[in-house]
Amino acid sequence: MMFEWDWNYTWEILPILGEASLVTLQATLLGFVLAAVLGLAFALLRMSRLVYIRWITTAIIEFIRSTPLLIQIFFLYYVMPEFGLTLDAMTAGILALGVHYACYCSEVYRAGLDNVPKGQWEAAIALNLSPYATLRNVIIPQAIPPVVPALSNYLVALFKETPLLSAIAVLELMQTAKILASESFQYTEPITLVGLYFLVFSLISAALSRQLEAWLNTRHGGSR
Amino acid sequence: MNQVDNPMVRFENVTKRYGSHTVLDKLDFEVAANEKVAIIGPSGSGKTTLLRMLMTLEEIDDGIIYVDGEPLTHMLDGDRLVPANRKHLSRVRAKIGMVFQHFNLFPHMSAVNNCIVAPLTVLGLSKDAAYERAAELLDMVGLGDKLDHYPGQLSGGQKQRVAIARALAMRPKIMLFDEVTSALDPELVGEVLKVIRKLGDAHDLTLLMVTHEMGFAKEFADRVCFFDQGKIAEQGTPEEIFSAPTNERTIQFLSAVLETG
Ligand SMILES: Nc1ncnc2c1ncn2[C@@H]1O[C@H](COP(=O)(O)OP(=O)(O)O)[C@@H](O)[C@H]1O
Ligand SMILES: [Mg+2]
Numbered sequence: 013m014m015f016e017w018d019w020n021y022t023w024e025i026l027p028i029l030g031e032a033s034l035v036t037l038q039a040t041l042l043g044f045v046l047a048a049v050l051g052l053a054f055a056l057l058r059m060s061r062l063v064y065i066r067w068i069t070t071a072i073i074e075f076i077r078s079t080p081l082l083i084q085i086f087f088l089y090y091v092m093p094e095f096g097l098t099l100d101a102m103t104a105g106i107l108a109l110g111v112h113y114a115c116y117c118s119e120v121y122r123a124g125l126d127n128v129p130k131g132q133w134e135a136a137i138a139l140n141l142s143p144y145a146t147l148r149n150v151i152i153p154q155a156i157p158p159v160v161p162a163l164s165n166y167l168v169a170l171f172k173e174t175p176l177l178s179a180i181a182v183l184e185l186m187q188t189a190k191i192l193a194s195e196s197f198q199y200t201e202p203i204t205l206v207g208l209y210f211l212v213f214s215l216i217s218a219a220l221s222r223q224l225e226a227w228l229n230t231r232h233g234g235s236r
Numbered sequence: 237m238n239q240v241d242n243p244m245v246r247f248e249n250v251t252k253r254y255g256s257h258t259v260l261d262k263l264d265f266e267v268a269a270n271e272k273v274a275i276i277g278p279s280g281s282g283k284t285t286l287l288r289m290l291m292t293l294e295e296i297d298d299g300i301i302y303v304d305g306e307p308l309t310h311m312l313d314g315d316r317l318v319p320a321n322r323k324h325l326s327r328v329r330a331k332i333g334m335v336f337q338h339f340n341l342f343p344h345m346s347a348v349n350n351c352i353v354a355p356l357t358v359l360g361l362s363k364d365a366a367y368e369r370a371a372e373l374l375d376m377v378g379l380g381d382k383l384d385h386y387p388g389q390l391s392g393g394q395k396q397r398v399a400i401a402r403a404l405a406m407r408p409k410i411m412l413f414d415e416v417t418s419a420l421d422p423e424l425v426g427e428v429l430k431v432i433r434k435l436g437d438a439h440d441l442t443l444l445m446v447t448h449e450m451g452f453a454k455e456f457a458d459r460v461c462f463f464d465q466g467k468i469a470e471q472g473t474p475e476e477i478f479s480a481p482t483n484e485r486t487i488q489f490l491s492a493v494l495e496t497g
Contacts, residue, residue, distance in 0.1 A: 139353070
């Protein structure tokens, strides 16, 4: 069989895929914002003075990390309505991505928090800072910059998992490509274009995160 | 000298253990208001632990610490003393400031922001008032031209002077210094001691300093306490301790230090 690339068909579907890529981007960004914020909350809860809060948080994280994302997506979309929580597909998808990656992000934050020297906490006590002011002004600003590269790896990983949302018919890139292909019986172009799109985005974000890392190093590297 | 009427700091029967190792054993210790006390002694004798307990960085295992007439480690519940809660600790420790051997400056904040953050968030000062206070203090420690420098851009001596200004910005009544010149290159020690001397002249600060600078202790302190194995083995005026020590361990320690120092 000869490999054939249909340029006419390519130009025809490119704008449609372009629109779908906006859905993919939206799911990625909203999912990651949720992961970043919730991940930090998880990490802080795991430092709580109260042992059962630490324990419950750890249990939740372990549970989520040990079950496949696809099942969590299905659960939120198909099972939660049984408990009275009906979500549209996009919301369920973003929620599942965000919560799932929050668990990975919380590990990253935890490493960052652990790396802040004890002397910083002690200086905060000596200055009588409240626990909140200590975290907000002293600890978190030092914990996060070093872990930005690890967090941005998870941004790319989350992005690459958005095709899972096609399983609940979110009209993101993959789902759109599947629909196009099944209408035209031409799989080569849509699927290849989707692959290229993911490749380009991954390369761009890797370059951006290197820049960000360099900037953070000049700004936050320094002795105490 | 060992008994004062209204001590600014009072340790009553204080014991501190790490596991089975008793670091401070039933310590009684008093410091008068505005007194300048130098604490000397061999490594591991519990000097740092003493300051850290006063700063509430370590819990005590037994006894009570009083600060400025009220219990620090405990609080009154009716007429009974119970272990202090966070709120009580925070209120009483507001009277105490501490400077650490390794500075512990906040590396992501400029010198002036290091000095502003606590007055702003704890005392509720306005931005302008906090800035003014910080600038004044940094000027006092000789860093009026370094307000916007980050710790990474400062020498050790400069960092330690920022740390002193930062602690003073909270207007403590008591200042604790734990070997604040030990991490410095020798040529930078003088500039930090000069600042501490200046504080001593101010006369409204009670100073406790753990130090290996015997020369400074001798001319600066009102009283010198020699710590050995978690106890005050000997204390007295600098003349008494440095010129006519009576305790065998003090004599040994001083001769060893003065030989190498
Ligand atoms: N966090 C700790 N855990 C266990 N032992 C400690 C701890 N901190 C201090 N010690 C022990 O307590 C003793 C007194 O220490 P320290 O107060 O630092 O002495 P100094 O400041 O006089 O050198 C030492 O024997 C030290 O090993
Ligand atoms: Mg020490």
